[in-house]
Amino acid sequence: MYNIKEWRHVFKIDPNKEISDEQLEKVCDSGTDAILVGGTDGVTLENTLDILARVRRFSVPCVLEISNLDSITPGFDFYFVPTVLNSSDPKWITGLHKEAVKEYGDFINWDEMFVEGYCMLNPDSKAFQETNSESVSDEDVLAYAMMVENMLKLPIFYMEYSGMYGDSNLVGQVSRKLQNTLLFYGGGIHQAEQAKEMAELADVVIVGNIVYDDLKAALHTVQAVKETKKK
């Protein structure tokens, strides 16, 4: 599954959180389409390399979602670069990207790199606050989606509810605005039913925290998403 356009389900693994080998094996062998390695804080080169080495034992595609310059390393299949559309700080929109290109530009295989247009949607989350994001209306989110699809032509629009289950009505509206850009949904999926609901609306459903809180429930989301058709 090295074609991201075919992905439906992704597990997000935070290098800064503990996970046993046994648990990680279940995650990697779950049938998920990819492992997305990324987190909000405490992501270091060391813990990123640790997860990389441990995931690499399995055949699942392994993606680094870049959150800081220190933890960038070769060895992943893809590199996802977030640009936080509703951040009030240029650092999160284009700043880090420029620094990364300045440092690594000549070594980057651009075919492995995908820019994600992020919309931070949970004002109470660490990710929202860390990126100095601003609260947005539904109309703002729809405008960002159209901007990403038509102006910036980014491959991915990411609705990030970080720990909070999202507004499926809004996810559906955004979905109908996007033709070429993939819609990634992430946040607050605790049961298969929720994963299924979002899989009807988004191209890719990201399951994160529940991996650490209730692995069995997390594993159930894979099949739930896989057997659901996007409407």
Place this chain on the structure above:
Amino acid sequence: MYNIKEWRHVFKIDPNKEISDEQLEKVCDSGTDAILVGGTDGVTLENTLDILARVRRFSVPCVLEISNLDSITPGFDFYFVPTVLNSSDPKWITGLHKEAVKEYGDFINWDEMFVEGYCMLNPDSKAFQETNSESVSDEDVLAYAMMVENMLKLPIFYMEYSGMYGDSNLVGQVSRKLQNTLLFYGGGIHQAEQAKEMAELADVVIVGNIVYDDLKAALHTVQAVKETKKK
């Protein structure tokens, strides 16, 4: 010349500056590839419509470079939307764009819209200050160029020296980083020789202020650019 990839020379006309019908006719009939309507301050719907109506009498393509929401109007052949890469204010990077899409998104013909990745290069200029731009090193400019070409895949990278003749060495270095993105050069062209030098390095040379200061010299830049091959 409705294919921007074939453009070499463009005149930039500021709706907030006076130009007589006779002068405007010479500009429009000069053989330039397009008229880019845009300015830093004092651009209103009224003066934009005035220029539009006056340029429309000629067959030259007429482009609106959007600088504020109030002056957006149908009737132009293309709409160029700057995103100021080295701005410290998100308003100039993605903010205005989101507002424009929010207001006009459903009416926009996206095929007529091109995003320009701007790099503001003259710290003493009004454009630089108005957009809260930050000074950049040569390495920063090269990184922005690579970002625009490879990450954001924008159609245009615009080196804006606003009134100051640029660093041809840097323009040449940037040019070599770009394959798909067009390089626009603007700033401080007062004579045909300068236009020629930049035409060897950039895809498109923009001639602005000199139209108002020395029309004859401005008109000479058209042929100078047209008979120059990009290296």
